[in-house]
Amino acid sequence: MAGRYQGRVAVITGGASGIGAATVRKFVSEGARVVIADMQEEMGKKLAAELGAAVHFQRTDVTHEAQVKAAVDSAISKFGRLDCIYNNAGFGGAAGPVESISIQDYDITMDVLVKGVFLGIKHAAPILKAQGSGTIVNTASIAAFYSGIGPALYNAAKAAVLQMTKSMALEFGYFGVRVNCVCPGIIATPLAAGRPGASKEVLDKMHAELDGEEVLRRIGNPEEIADAVFWLASDESSYVNGHALVVDGGRTAGLPYQKQTSWLKKPRELRLYRPEGR
Ligand SMILES: NC(=O)c1ccc[n+]([C@@H]2O[C@H](COP(=O)([O-])OP(=O)(O)OC[C@H]3O[C@@H](n4cnc5c(N)ncnc54)[C@H](O)[C@@H]3O)[C@@H](O)[C@H]2O)c1
Numbered sequence: 198m199a200g201r202y203q204g205r206v207a208v209i210t211g212g213a214s215g216i217g218a219a220t221v222r223k224f225v226s227e228g229a230r231v232v233i234a235d236m237q238e239e240m241g242k243k244l245a246a247e248l249g250a251a252v253h254f255q256r257t258d259v260t261h262e263a264q265v266k267a268a269v270d271s272a273i274s275k276f277g278r279l280d281c282i283y284n285n286a287g288f289g290g291a292a293g294p295v296e297s298i299s300i301q302d303y304d305i306t307m308d309v310l311v312k313g314v315f316l317g318i319k320h321a322a323p324i325l326k327a328q329g330s331g332t333i334v335n336t337a338s339i340a341a342f343y344s345g346i347g348p349a350l351y352n353a354a355k356a357a358v359l360q361m362t363k364s365m366a367l368e369f370g371y372f373g374v375r376v377n378c379v380c381p382g383i384i385a386t387p388l389a390a391g392r393p394g395a396s397k398e399v400l401d402k403m404h405a406e407l408d409g410e411e412v413l414r415r416i417g418n419p420e421e422i423a424d425a426v427f428w429l430a431s432d433e434s435s436y437v438n439g440h441a442l443v444v445d446g447g448r449t450a451g452l453p454y455q456k457q458t459s460w461l462k463k464p465r466e467l468r469l470y471r472p473e474g475r
Pocket residue numbers: 210211212213214215216217234235236237257258259260285286287288309313336337338339380381382383384385386387388389393394
């Protein structure tokens with residue numbers, strides 16, 4: 198059976214590692230050809246070599262406009278078309294007390310997390326608009342609307358990605374181009390482990406340390422975000438536009454009731470709220 202992205206082409210920024218790499222694999226498994234646009238040359242080339250002719254690695258720093266344009270252009274020159282851009286490259290950004298953050302660190306944080314998404318959209322949109330079809334997916338985060346997950350600037354940057362997604366969805370909808378974002382919870386990747394290129398052992402340790410904190414009793418895996426991204430990119434989400442798809446295992450659903458109210462632990466008192474006869 199032909200894949201659901203047979204004959205189509207996607208550019209995936211940050212595609213050398215973590216969520217991006219899992220999404221590259223997902224798209225290829227569905228028949229797509231993919232440009233990996235990432236700064237990590239060794240990892241990106243290794244993944245491209247493993248997946249073969251369907252994948253092209255283009256060294257790209259998403260903060261540089263000419264490099265982002267070159268990545269988008271390479272989709273056309275290598276594979277002849279463009280159907281999707283997934284703006285996913287990211288990092289944790291500047292952390293620490295606000296007064297200790299330099300303007301340089303502020304700028305690089307916003308450049309990677311916000312400007313990088315903007316540039317991807319800026320250079321892919323004209324192609325998608327002209328052909329009257331295509332999808333743009335951005336990686337925001339649950340940090341976009343739920344503080345305490347990442348550092349303040351990271352949270353602010355992801356909120357900007359969320360709003361950019363909605364605004365651009367309105368701008369491009371008329372042309373048949375949909376724009377959505379995915380909002381992952383805690384996912385076992387080198388970024389979340391705080392170590393670029395982290396090994397499987399490090400990620401396994403992360404699971405062991407954090408799984409118990411989560412609603413589903415485990416943190417997420419990159420493949421679970423890749424599935425959501427692929428759905429947003431595919432025809433199966435054809436009427437979904439300007440949407441922020443939360444994939445967090447329930448983390449932002451709220452606090453379990455029992456944790457908020459000690460009196461609930463007393464089952465006798467619960468009965469007071471039951472209708473008569475039940
Ligand atoms: N892992 C999580 O828990 C989590 C949760 C919510 C959102 N996210 C977001 O998911 C996205 C992917 O992160 P990940 O967790 O897979 O981390 P990761 O470190 O495994 O992958 C991030 C990739 O982005 C690339 N990158 C960073 N800066 C770049 C730049 N300037 N130009 C080009 N490429 C660049 C890195 O080289 C890397 O390959 C990020 O936007 C991140 O903020 C992650």
